[in-house]
Amino acid sequence: GEDVEQSLFLSVREGDSSVINCTYTDSSSTYLYWYKQEPGAGLQLLTYIFSNMDMKQDQRLTVLLNKKDKHLSLRIADTQTGDSAIYFCAESWGYGNKLVFGAGTILRVKS
Amino acid sequence: DTAVSQTPKYLVTQMGNDKSIKCEQNLGHDTMYWYKQDSKKFLKIMFSYNNKELIINETVPNRFSPKSPDKAHLNLHINSLELGDSAVYFCASSQAGLNTGELFFGEGSRLTVL
Numbered sequence: 001g002e003d004v005e006q007s008l009f010l011s012v013r014e015g016d017s018s019v020i021n022c023t024y025t026d027s028s029s030t031y032l033y034w035y036k037q038e039p040g041a042g043l044q045l046l047t048y049i050f051s052n053m054d055m056k057q058d059q060r061l062t063v064l065l066n067k068k069d070k071h072l073s074l075r076i077a078d079t080q081t082g083d084s085a086i087y088f089c090a091e092s093w094g095y096g097n098k099l100v101f102g103a104g105t106i107l108r109v110k111s
Numbered sequence: 112d113t114a115v116s117q118t119p120k121y122l123v124t125q126m127g128n129d130k131s132i133k134c135e136q137n138l139g140h141d142t143m144y145w146y147k148q149d150s151k152k153f154l155k156i157m158f159s160y161n162n163k164e165l166i167i168n169e170t171v172p173n174r175f176s177p178k179s180p181d182k183a184h185l186n187l188h189i190n191s192l193e194l195g196d197s198a199v200y201f202c203a204s205s206q207a208g209l210n211t212g213e214l215f216f217g218e219g220s221r222l223t224v225l
Contacts, residue, residue, distance in 0.1 A: 030212070031211060031212050033213075037152075040218075040219075041218055041219075042115075042201055042203075042216035042217050042218045042219050043154075043201070043203075043214075043216045044216070045213045045214070045215075048211055048213070086152055088154065092212050098156055098159065098167050099156070099212075099214055100156075101153075101154040101155075103151065103152065103153050104152045104153070104154070106152075
């Protein structure tokens with residue numbers, strides 16, 4: 001069945017790197033996504049990776065995809081206090097572009 | 112200017128009441144969704160409409176009835192509200208066939224059932 005799992009909490013110091021991990025179940029997902037949710041707001045797409053890629057870099061963000069292990073990670077370099085939020089991993093599932101989300105990882109950045 | 116807008120943003124009501132949440136998108140997308148986020152931040156899809164046609168209907172009590180009068184609007188009506196319905200309900204939209212499949216979310220409607 002559909003299932004996306006993430007660690008629930010990560011605390012880092014400002015300037016350090018953050019790594020958020022995710023495992024998913026649907027090996028046929030074409031895209032995998034990272035969404036960010038700030039307090040009291042909706043989710044915003046942070047980045048995504050096409051399933052035939054191993055890595056995608058976008059400024060401070062690096063996404064790594066290990067299809068064999070169905071493992072996805074998001075690395076944020078030089079983490080800032082503004083990066084404090086909940087980060088959701090998501091995979092596309094089945095018909096209708098249904099996105100299945102993980103439970104979210106709360107990232108807390110200490111100054 | 113807002114891409115996906117929901118109303119109301121906050122809703123407090125008594126058990127047993129009936130309430131509606133409205134959603135509108137001005138992105139020209141043809142697919143809209145309702146997601147429910149519970150108190151533990153777990154986000155789960157409820158419904159999806161493509162060009163006014165229901166295409167995803169997860170296991171949701173039939174007290175929840177979505178309605179899409181046109182492809183820019185998707186409303187959610189909830190009958191006989193229960194305590195467990197308290198959550199944040201997010202509307203989202205996307206364009207079918209768009210490569211990335213990105214969903215654009217509204218800011219959420221926080222429903223509190225007393």
